Amino acid sequence: MDEGELVEYFRTxxxxxxxxxxxxxAIRSLLEFLKRDQSETILGLRENLTxxxxxxxxxxxxxxxxxxxxxxxxxxxxxxLENPDLSQxxxxxxxxxxxxxxxxxxxxxxxxxxxxTFIKDGAKILTHSSSRVVLKVLESAAADKKRFTVYVTESxxxxxxKLMADKLRRLNIPVTVVLDAAVGYIMEKVDLVIVGAEGVxxxxxxxxKIGTYQMAVCSKAHNKPFYVVAESFKFVxxxxxxxxxxxxxxxxxxxKCASCLLIPPPIS
Amino acid sequence: MADSEGxxxxxxxxxxxxxxxxxxxxxxxxxxxxxxxxxxxxxxxxRLRKEKKQQKKGKKDDKGPTExxxxxxxxxxxxTASQPVTQSPAQKAQSAVPVVASVPVSESxxxxxxxxxxxxxxxxxxxxxxxxxxxSKQAKKEPGSQPASSKSKAPPNELQPAVKRLPEHIQxxxxxVVRKLAKKLERQQIPxxxxxxxxxxxxxxxxxxSRKAPLTQQISIPATVIHPSIVRLGLQYSQGIVAxxxxxxxxxxxxxxxxxxxxxxxxxxxxxxxxxxxLKPYISFLNQCRPLSASxxxxxxxxxxxxxxxxxxxxxxxxxxxxxxxxxxxxxxxxTLAAKAISKCAIDKISDxxxxxxxxxxxxxxxxxxxxxxxxxxFRVIVVDSRPRLEGREALRRLVKxxxxxxxxxxxxxxxxxxxxxxxxxxxxxxxxxxxxxxxxGTSQIALVAKAYNVPVLxxxxxxxxxxxxxxxxxxxxxxxxxxDLIVTREGKTQLADWQSVKSLGLLNLVxxxxxxxxxxxxxxxxGMIPCTSVPVVLRVKNVDQ
Numbered sequence: 001m002d003e004g005e006l007v008e009y010f011r012t013x014x015x016x017x018x019x020x021x022x023x024x025x026a027i028r029s030l031l032e033f034l035k036r037d038q039s040e041t042i043l044g045l046r047e048n049l050t051x052x053x054x055x056x057x058x059x060x061x062x063x064x065x066x067x068x069x070x071x072x073x074x075x076x077x078x079x080x081l082e083n084p085d086l087s088q089x090x091x092x093x094x095x096x097x098x099x100x101x102x103x104x105x106x107x108x109x110x111x112x113x114x115x116x117t118f119i120k121d122g123a124k125i126l127t128h129s130s131s132r133v134v135l136k137v138l139e140s141a142a143a144d145k146k147r148f149t150v151y152v153t154e155s156x157x158x159x160x161x162k163l164m165a166d167k168l169r170r171l172n173i174p175v176t177v178v179l180d181a182a183v184g185y186i187m188e189k190v191d192l193v194i195v196g197a198e199g200v201x202x203x204x205x206x207x208x209k210i211g212t213y214q215m216a217v218c219s220k221a222h223n224k225p226f227y228v229v230a231e232s233f234k235f236v237x238x239x240x241x242x243x244x245x246x247x248x249x250x251x252x253x254x255x256k257c258a259s260c261l262l263i264p265p266p267i268s
Numbered sequence: 269m270a271d272s273e274g275x276x277x278x279x280x281x282x283x284x285x286x287x288x289x290x291x292x293x294x295x296x297x298x299x300x301x302x303x304x305x306x307x308x309x310x311x312x313x314x315r316l317r318k319e320k321k322q323q324k325k326g327k328k329d330d331k332g333p334t335e336x337x338x339x340x341x342x343x344x345x346x347x348t349a350s351q352p353v354t355q356s357p358a359q360k361a362q363s364a365v366p367v368v369a370s371v372p373v374s375e376s377x378x379x380x381x382x383x384x385x386x387x388x389x390x391x392x393x394x395x396x397x398x399x400x401x402x403x404s405k406q407a408k409k410e411p412g413s414q415p416a417s418s419k420s421k422a423p424p425n426e427l428q429p430a431v432k433r434l435p436e437h438i439q440x441x442x443x444x445v446v447r448k449l450a451k452k453l454e455r456q457q458i459p460x461x462x463x464x465x466x467x468x469x470x471x472x473x474x475x476x477x478s479r480k481a482p483l484t485q486q487i488s489i490p491a492t493v494i495h496p497s498i499v500r501l502g503l504q505y506s507q508g509i510v511a512x513x514x515x516x517x518x519x520x521x522x523x524x525x526x527x528x529x530x531x532x533x534x535x536x537x538x539x540x541x542x543x544x545x546x547l548k549p550y551i552s553f554l555n556q557c558r559p560l561s562a563s564x565x566x567x568x569x570x571x572x573x574x575x576x577x578x579x580x581x582x583x584x585x586x587x588x589x590x591x592x593x594x595x596x597x598x599x600x601x602x603x604t605l606a607a608k609a610i611s612k613c614a615i616d617k618i619s620d621x622x623x624x625x626x627x628x629x630x631x632x633x634x635x636x637x638x639x640x641x642x643x644x645x646x647f648r649v650i651v652v653d654s655r656p657r658l659e660g661r662e663a664l665r666r667l668v669k670x671x672x673x674x675x676x677x678x679x680x681x682x683x684x685x686x687x688x689x690x691x692x693x694x695x696x697x698x699x700x701x702x703x704x705x706x707x708x709x710g711t712s713q714i715a716l717v718a719k720a721y722n723v724p725v726l727x728x729x730x731x732x733x734x735x736x737x738x739x740x741x742x743x744x745x746x747x748x749x750x751x752x753d754l755i756v757t758r759e760g761k762t763q764l765a766d767w768q769s770v771k772s773l774g775l776l777n778l779v780x781x782x783x784x785x786x787x788x789x790x791x792x793x794x795x796g797m798i799p800c801t802s803v804p805v806v807l808r809v810k811n812v813d814q
Binding site: 202239241245 | 691722
């Protein structure tokens with residue numbers, strides 16, 4: 001399987017299931033790559049995998065693909081020490097890869113189960129842009145017969161907030177779309193803030209859609225609880241000291257919002 | 269409970285000198301006290317303890333001069349009196365976590381000076397004392413088995429993970445503690461250095477020595493107890509010729525290498541035990557010259573562990589070679605290679621166009637900046653300096669020699685210069701277990717001002733400087749330097765020349781301060797980049813490794 005095929009496979013995965021996390025799709029593609037790999041030695045196999053991860057990162061530069069790829073590599077590379085024989089090693093790797101994939105596919109559900117208890121009856125929630133994890137959390141809270149209202153920021157330039165509002169309306173949750181500039185205005189009304197994350201960095205901070213930092217500073221000023229929901233495969237090996245220290249490729253938008261590829265994203 | 273057990277041990281060893289009837293008398297007293305009533309008032313308990321102490325002291329003083337007379341040979345043949353007593357500090361040192369500047373004050377009776385004690389503790393103490401009396405009676409019959417049993421008790425103590433023995437703090441204003449220390453030094457034949465000048469009351473619990481009165485003036489020549497390289501090292505420390513955490517540790521290890529090379533096991537002695545005992549007076553001597561740093565404490569702990577791990581059937585030459593190799597590996601791994609790993613990490617954080625602020629002279633930070641400059645990063649450096657040490661000048665010299673563009677300011681100008689700065693790199697003397705950074709005085713000030721200007725603060729520190737102590741302020745444990753350093757002569761006039769005569773004037777020359785973890789953004793160690801709060805995790809991992 002060469003690199004072009006790999007990227008194709010990845011893209012089909014993403015388009016087939018819009019709900020899947022990009023890291024999960026990346027890991028699925030890497031597993032497929034591993035199955036079809038023809039290398040003769042373990043070192044060759046590992047090199048091929050590293051190159052494949054690099055290629056995927058070029059195709060989709062989001063933090064999640066980078067962290068997912070690294071985790072996949074680490075999860076399976078420990079087997080190479082135990083089994084010196086290549087075919088046995090490959091089988092064990094594939095088995096482990098499948099196990100890993102199964103676990104992380106369930107992670108969103110686990111996060112939702114843990115989080116929905118933070119939403120009390122009558123709560124007013126503020127969220128930013130469109131996050132599938134937050135959607136899942138709100139879904140499970142609604143299924144638990146809780147009554148709450150949601151404020152979503154419009155989140156320009158791609159207006160992802162409007163998509164989020166649509167999805168929430170379909171779940172019969174009362175939702176209001178607010179301007180990005182209205183976060184300071186609305187903060188006193190809300191009870192808590194829940195956002196998703198693209199990546200979680202080593203210092204404990206998060207990388208997310210532009211506008212999240214403002215929301216966090218505002219909520220701190222108003223002493224409102226600020227919750228972040230993220231799956232564990234989003235933890236990335238970065239330690240940024242400030243906004244400038246984040247690598248540039250993580251700041252540009254990922255390919256999944258195809259409409260906004262024409263509009264250059266705001267980079268601070 | 270290990271605490272009271274340890275105390276009981278040393279009481280047990282200390283009480284070897286006592287006659288059997290003394291022990292009986294105490295038992296009677298304890299029984300009487302128990303009968304009289306369960307609830308003794310605080311004063312009564314204190315009085316009781318004081319009486320017991322006086323009795324003990326009376327007996328010990330009588331035996332003291334006679335002991336000294338027999339101890340003329342400096343080879344220190346292990347008399348039953350000195351060896352078991354030095355055993356108990358050994359136990360404590362082995363089961364103790366890294367000690368900083370309080371190695372000599374690890375005597376057991378310090379805690380008994382505290383007036384308030386829970387009943388359970390008192391009961392445990394009484395029980396321990398009773399067992400001690402019983403054991404001392406047994407020991408009278410078999411003095412040889414005594415040291416063995418006390419040594420065998422040491423490993424079980426270490427295996428108890430629940431209670432960790434923490435070093436007691438320096439308490440110079442407590443006369444009982446000072447007397448204990450003096451006695452210990454007398455036993456080891458090391459002169460006691462006396463304090464100098466008026467001490468500011470907040471810091472009266474710390475030592476304050478004068479550089480003009482080095483300890484070496486008080487020892488006879490040739491020094492027969494202390495190895496000459498240790499004497500030289502002590503002098504270098506006290507005069508400030510060897511300064512800086514890494515430099516001091518490396519110098520210490522080199523001196524110990526010399527000691528080990530010149531060492532020869534006396535007959536009827538085992539190398540591991542005897543060598544550790546030989547090192548104790550050296551460590552006390554160095555501590556008197558200048559209080560030990562956290563890095564030195566860790567190095568000493570490592571050496572002692574290596575020495576005691578030598579199998580007893582190992583031949584002397586082999587053992588010595590092994591120890592020298594161990595020391596070389598330690599220096600190489602923990603200092604030299606760690607510096608390389610840290611600079612590799614740190615260079616990623618230095619981008620082109622950066623303005624980096626450094627404070628004082630940290631060998632590690634200088635190393636990082638020189639490496640970054642060689643890797644063609646474009647940056648400039650602002651060196652901040654402060655009196656009286658003016659160490660920044662040394663850093664300035666080293667950086668300018670490499671060709672790095674530098675600016676030099678005093679610490680009073682730091683809020684003026686900070687808007688220009690993009691990053692602050694600080695070195696550390698030690699990293700404490702609660703995430704606080706102990707470093708040269710002035711560091712916390714710079715970190716505070718940097719935080720106010722939202723400038724990231726990076727601390728670079730090797731893991732061998734991590735210390736299990738916990739400290740939240742700079743008062744409880746610090747070092748006071750010579751107050752005469754603050755006297756400045758300008759245009760032939762010395763304003764503070766006779767500061768001692770002014771009763772209300774005190775000069776304070778602090779050496780270290782602690783920076784809280786909220787002001788530190790990142791700690792770069794050879795294990796990677798960690799937040800300040802991850803220090804206990806690293807310590808835990810290190811302990812598991814060992």
